[in-house]
Every structure is written in C-alpha cells, then in structure tokens.
Amino acid sequence: MKKFLIFIFINFFIFSIVFAQEKPNVEVITPQAEEVKSQKIKDLIYFPVPYIPVLKDLEYQAENSALLRTGGVLTGMLVFKGKYTLKSLVEFYKVQMINQGWEEIGAFSSKITFIAYKRPEGTAFISISQGWYYAELRIVVMLSGIKQ
Secondary structure (H helix, E strand, O other), X not given: OHHHHHHXXXXXXXXXXXXXXXXXXXXXXXXXXXXXXXXXXXXXXXXXEOOEEEEOOOEEOHHHOEEXXXXXXXXXXXXXXXXXXXXXXXXXXXXXXXXXOOEEEEEXXXXXXXXXXXXXXXXXXXXXXXXXXXXXXXXXXXXXXXXX
C-alpha cells in the first residue's frame, strides 16, 4: 500500500510540473476592417482577417463568430449573412481569393458549397449556404506568423 501511495504521489508531482508550465497568451479578438489596396473595389470589400476579403454589405454574425490569437497564430470562424445568391458568392471567392494569393486546394457542393484554400501562412475554408432570403457565409481560418 505504501508503494502504491508513493507511486501516486510521484505521478501527481510529475503531472503538476508538466501542466504548470506557462501557457501561451490567448486573446479573443473582434476583427477590424483593413484598407483595401485596389481603388476599384475599395468601396465594396474589407478584410476582417489578413488576406480574406468580405463584401461590406454582408451582415456580421458576432454571436456565431470567434477569432483566437495565440502569439503569431490566428484561428477561428467568422459568420456573415446577406442578400446574395450562392452562385454570386462562390464566384466572388473563387476570383478574390486567388487575387489575394490563395491557392484553391479543393471544393465540393451539395446543399452547402465548401471551398478550401492554402497559402504559405496557413489555410482558409469558405462555406456558403443558401437560405430562403439570404446566403450564409462561414470563413474558417488558420494563419500563422500574423503580427498583432
């Protein structure tokens, strides 16, 4: 019994040392609009996260969205709704993501259209679904090396 208690104590001591190490600083942020470089589309889009354009008249759904910044890593999901057709949003992202330096790595459609992109800083997934009166856009992003 004594050996068992010593064994438990040693394991508890080792686990407490391992888990007591300093955790990285995690910050939940609200996206800020960034200036668009192209004058032609300046009034139409903004960038809530680097390299990913969003049409200004899409309504941001804060209650369904979250971004986490841990050091130089930015990850999370942004949700938007707007009066667009599924086809028009798909066309927008197929053109604009390539213009921002993304490479399309896969896509499929059913009730939801899903497009996956990559670039050296990370990956992004665009999900678009059509409702009765609106389209819903979900952007899932994982980027590293992002300055605060």
